[in-house]
Amino acid sequence: MVHISRAQLFAVIVVMLAGLLFALPNLLSRATLDQLPSWVPNQQVNLGLDLRGGSHLLLEVDVDGVFEEQLAGFVDSVRVELRRANIGYTGLGLEGNSVVFSLRDTADVDRARDVLRDYIGDATLRISDDGSGSITLSDQAMAERRISVVQQSIEIVRRRIDETGTREPTIARQGEDRILVQLPGVDDPQRVKDLLGQTARLSFHLVDEDVVPGVDSVPPGSRLLPAQEADPSGQVRGYVVRNRVMVSGDNLVDAQATFQEGQPVVSFRFDSVGAQRFGDTTRNNVGRLFAIVLDEEVISAPVIREPILGGRGVISGSFATQEVQDLALLLRAGALPAELTVLEERSVGPGLGADSIAAGETASLLGLVLVMLFMAAAYGLFGLMAACALLLNLILILAVLSGLQATLTLPGIAGIVLTIGMAVDANVLIFERIREEVRNGRGPVSAIDIGYRQALSAIIDANVTTLIAAVLLYNFGTGPIRGFAVTLAIGLVTSMFTAIMITRLMVVGWLRAGRPKKALPI
């Protein structure tokens, strides 16, 4: 162990130079870094939200709600279409992921199949010869749908958050139907939550004017929806609207907040398909009420005075200016395919983050200095060498964190401080061993050789066991805990390198320089 080959020496030097190079950006300002040539490492440590301030939201996509809605739609289709085709049925209802019914007359089986086929999308329609029928969402269809709903939701969430001007948001899928949103610098995510709290599904429906809301029963194919604005009398108003969507918000290409006659309104523009449908509907229904429905609520239901052919229109209602701006934003970004629920929220203000960084820096520097002093006091010159190795270890940790762009959190800083305390263990093991060998009457060179050799297995075993705990922490932990596991693991690996290789290099260098051969300064 007292012989160090050129290759080893070279490797140590390369690692340390690389470490310095990768750690250096953390001492420079961002502006200086941007001027550096691109081949120079210029990444700083990536601070977690608990240190830089920001919000962390865990959202759940209500995919089951989508299925329920879809099944309810099937029930509706069966009711309306079979009735329209004069096919008698009984026992229409839900059963798990299926809509079941049975035909009164088995002679209608083929006709019922033809009628329903167009309305079931990717579901499976079965009508057996005895007249019992079912529309089933297959597991595969549901699984595919789940994936697409979640992906689509992520996309819409991203667009909505981008519209708010948040810088560097992270939006990622987590688990099966969850979305993790991280918003650096946003310490009050209320506005984002408001924006994500609405699906913003817009659709245009004709109003069923034959039915008086709240008095007559609602006929099949129509539904009663509440109006956004209350009656002057204070009662909640509603409209009975036809279920059929004449034009949907999917066909919008633009929406802007603007003013019309002093009122804030949203002006919108359709794509060519939407413009065509909008034109056709308004041309064929002049004089009727046309309901604008947002998330199952009628925003307004103006009378169609004349055909609107340009594909442009405005949505007016009782809006505040901010509401109009939000609505325009939501319509531009598109509707969410499912509702989102906030399962977990953690936000940290900039003040606490900055305080934590300052506290972490003080604690690590003080810990570092005290441990270095202690080592020097306990082991003299060799202790000083270990102290140098400790300092280099800290630089290496910083370098690895920067290079890998791992996230440093507050528990992560705690991990570094803990590493400072534990990193010297390897040196303590080695030095204690050397002392012991000296006591046993060995010469300096031989004692050092045996010391390093004998301590190695204990060092490796001890570090591997701690590493096991760190890996499990990483696997089961979330956010800040992962940060702790990462720095702990990095620290363990780098400390083995510095405590064994670097100190050995120094000790061997010292031996070669021909210093006192009799008593080791330990």
Place this chain on the structure above:
Amino acid sequence: MPLIRLFPAEPRIPFLAVRYWFLAIAMVLMTGSIATFFVQGLNFGVDFRGGILMEVRTEAPADLEDMRSRLGALDIGPVTLQEFGEPTDVLINLQRQEGAEDAQMEAINAVRAELGDEVAEYRRTEFVGPRVGEELRRAGMMATLLSLLGIGLYIWFRFEWHFAMASLLALVHDVIVTVGFFSFTQIEFNLTTLAAVLTIAGYSINDTVVVFDRVRETMRKYKKKSVPEMLNEALNQTLSRTILTSVTTLIALGSLYAFGGEVIRGFTAGLIWGVVIGTFSTIGIAVPLLYYLGLKRATMQTAGESGKEQAGNPSAG
């Protein structure tokens, strides 16, 4: 320069002779821990119980009584307030609200509306829904069990079953006594403190492994000494290292406890306790258990001959 020697060069402390005392202390600690755990349980943080935690900094030193009564009047269930490091910093804990996730948001907004201008800064807001809390609890338990298992397996692989069993029992002791510490002090038990428990497991085993490594070596070296004698010698030979490493770790942790900020103080307190307990359990539990588990020199030699030992560990004698 005179170097600090914490211990005589070759201490001869009869650790094994006082093993009854150690085991008695361990039993007392464990019984006490289990008792406090069942009497007052753990002060689960928002991570595990679900609910809402807000840390606010007020404009003027906070009047906790006034805040408590005003927040208590809101229809948001029991509210606990505590000063957090500074007289202007207040930690507000709300129970999980009845109803779905939306109800939690409403509660947060109700608190914000009530406190209004008094608050200079919302330093932290954490809301964990009931489902996530439940998942985190389960994941935490899994992590603890698996890390114990993983560490045990590694020791078994590197040494043999006596060592694995002894270190595992010592670890179980550490975990129980650390959980007891959190129960006794009622320091909030959250995800971060759970990390402290797992780290303690890692630290304690680290310590144990070093001593076991020496035990193994000692047993190969001497052909005639009795097992207790050899165990004692291994403990004494590694004592200086055990203490030194504990001291450096405690120095670093002490610095973290004093200056690392309020948020991780509980976590650091747990680590400090754990380092002491981990050191104790190595000397007082793991090594005596080796003796009780009937470790014999013969088994060591067979193990060595079967090639289970590491090649880079030739006998020094």
